[in-house]
Each structure stands twice: as structure tokens, then as C-alpha cells.
Amino acid sequence: MNDDRQRVIEYVRPTIRRMEGYQSGEQPQGGKFVKLNTNENPYDPSEKVLEAIRVATGGGLKKYPDATAATFRSVAARHWNVAPDWILCGNGSDEILTILMRSFVGAGGAVRWPTPTYVLYPVLTQLQDGRADPVPFSPDWSLPEAFFRPCDGLRMVVVANPNSPSGTLVARDQIARLCESLPCPVVIDEAYADFARTSCIDLIRDYPNLIVTRTMSKSFALAGLRFGYVVARPELIEQMNKVRDSYNCDSLSIAGATAALDDANWLAQTIDKILATRTRLQSSLADLGFEITPSSANFVWCSHVSGNRAIYEKLRQHQILVRYMSYEGWGDGIRITVGTDDQADALITVLKQIL
Ligand SMILES: *Cc1c(COP(=O)(O)O)cnc(C)c1O
Numbered sequence: 001m002n003d004d005r006q007r008v009i010e011y012v013r014p015t016i017r018r019m020e021g022y023q024s025g026e027q028p029q030g031g032k033f034v035k036l037n038t039n040e041n042p043y044d045p046s047e048k049v050l051e052a053i054r055v056a057t058g059g060g061l062k063k064y065p066d067a068t069a070a071t072f073r074s075v076a077a078r079h080w081n082v083a084p085d086w087i088l089c090g091n092g093s094d095e096i097l098t099i100l101m102r103s104f105v106g107a108g109g110a111v112r113w114p115t116p117t118y119v120l121y122p123v124l125t126q127l128q129d130g131r132a133d134p135v136p137f138s139p140d141w142s143l144p145e146a147f148f149r150p151c152d153g154l155r156m157v158v159v160a161n162p163n164s165p166s167g168t169l170v171a172r173d174q175i176a177r178l179c180e181s182l183p184c185p186v187v188i189d190e191a192y193a194d195f196a197r198t199s200c201i202d203l204i205r206d207y208p209n210l211i212v213t214r215t216m217s218k219s220f221a222l223a224g225l226r227f228g229y230v231v232a233r234p235e236l237i238e239q240m241n242k243v244r245d246s247y248n249c250d251s252l253s254i255a256g257a258t259a260a261l262d263d264a265n266w267l268a269q270t271i272d273k274i275l276a277t278r279t280r281l282q283s284s285l286a287d288l289g290f291e292i293t294p295s296s297a298n299f300v301w302c303s304h305v306s307g308n309r310a311i312y313e314k315l316r317q318h319q320i321l322v323r324y325m326s327y328e329g330w331g332d333g334i335r336i337t338v339g340t341d342d343q344a345d346a347l348i349t350v351l352k353q354i355l
Pocket of ligand 1: 039091092093094095118160164189191214215216217218223226227228
């Protein structure tokens, strides 16, 4: 029995055996938690999304979906003022990041990101047998000079903008300078950019190495649908197309994502509500003695002298889930998703009891 176990484990590539794998945030499937731990949008998606999915279901699921998600790409192309061949769709932007890594990073290739940031980047780099090149953010969460310096074997740079967990934004002129300074793809992960009402997609015309990823999971309230996309020069999209699975987006997600991107009013109204709650949440947390990093996203990164892990655990006992993050050599903090006003009030009420 033990011999079998040993033998089958050795079928697996050493790289995979050594890896820890990505730890996603807790996703309790029951309804009793106030869930502020994985930056979902607390509002229902646009009615038009549900209607489009109903229609797509009626059309029958027996046929394969459009392998290129052409309907979505034509809406997105109009939205961003590019041609459809500048866009490639994926099963969430996590899959897009996988496609980018597989396209650009081979064994020994270096991938750079500023730290602390999204913990998926190191995992994807490991899968490629690539080399991690993490560079700490400056204390004010800007990119330090070292980040702009080319190095041997650098194959890709990735910056979440706004960043997670900090919620901070790197200025557009710094992204432009990064593209000029580095001779490799510069991937800007704009998972939260709608909350900052900004994007650097328009810079792609000037900087051919710029690549921007977007997701429908956060601002469009469609985390369960799994749909993301990337905007880049068509020469790059053409190559990435060889790397992805042929039917990586299903008929329902293509229909839903297309309707969502088309409903600009829904997005504008939802962002307004979330930003108003964020302002309230930040000031309530400050009143309770939290040290807060001013956020450009739909979450707040904060820290309290009485101990972040203890606060996380006590909140959990009160059915409130937030994300506790600890980074080696850096420190820890609590990342709180901006939910509805009611959710923020529930959080603040419990914090007043436990602090
Ligand atoms: C949530 C998130 C994503 C991925 O979202 P998908 O649900 O896979 O589209 C990508 N990058 C960052 C920084 C995120 O926080």
C-alpha cells in the first residue's frame, strides 16, 4: 500500500510535487456568513445578463460554443475602441494569466511582480519552471527604481492595478515608463480597474509590449460565471490562441458576459454604490483605530495594533469573513471587501464589540 503510494507520486513532475498550490479564499456554500473575503460584488448582476443566459439556454446546449467568443469580442472591441482581433477571452482572468505565462515563460525564464500582490503569480511561474523575481513596492506603494531595470532572462512583468491586497494604484505614466524600460511583455492585471474608473488599455497603441487583462468577476458581479479577457496587439493574440483550450468559454458565459459589458448604466450605478460604501467603511475603520491604506478598489487593506489574525478569527466566530493575509518578510493585514451598507454596518457593529 505504502509502496504504491510512493510509486504513483513519482509519476508527478518534481516541480508539481514541490509546489504548495494556490490557496483560494474560503467559499462557504451556506448562506450564514457575511462574506467580505474574496472581493465579490454584493449586488445582483444586470437583469440583461440573466435574460441573455436564459435565451442562450433556450438555443440549446448540445452544440459547441463559438470557439472565438466573437459576439463578446465585437462588443468589447467597440467598448475599448480596438478591432476584435485585439481581444482573447478566457474562463476567468485567472485562465488568461495562465495563457500568458504559457505563451511567454519557458523553463528558467524570469517573471517579475511587485510585492505584496496577487499570490497566483508565483504559482503560475512555478508551473512553468520559471524563475520568480519579486520586487518589493516602495513604502508609498509606487514601483521602485529597481522594478524598471532590465535583467537577464526577464520574460514577463505583471502588475495588478489596482493592486491586491493594498487597493493602491500605479500611475499611468509609470506604466508607460515601464513599457519603455523593459524589453518584455508588461502585463497589467486590471481586475479592479473599474472601481478606479481607469484603464491603460488605450496605451497599447503606443506600447506594443503592453498587455491588459480584465475580468467580469468583480465589477460586473459575475464571479460564478467565469469570464475574463485580454487586450493586446493582434500578433500576440494570434500566438496566445494556439495556447488556450479550443472551447475555453462556454455558451452561457459568453452570452452573459456580452450582455454585462453592454449594460454600461448598470455598471456605473453599481460602482457609485460601492464607492459610497467604501468611503463610509474607511472612516468607520479609522474611527476604530485601524491603519488604512486609501483604496482605489472594492476592498480596504487595513491593520490594527491589537493583532490582525486575532481580529480575523473573532470576526469569523461572529460569521463575518474577511481575508487575513501575511507576507513573509513584510507583515500582515486584513483585507475587507466593500459589500453593501448593511454588510459594512454588521462588520462595524461586531468590531466595536471585539476590539
Ligand atoms: C480576482 C482577481 C483575478 C481573477 O479573477 P477571475 O475571477 O479569474 O476572472 C485576477 N487578478 C486579481 C488581482 C484578482 O484579484
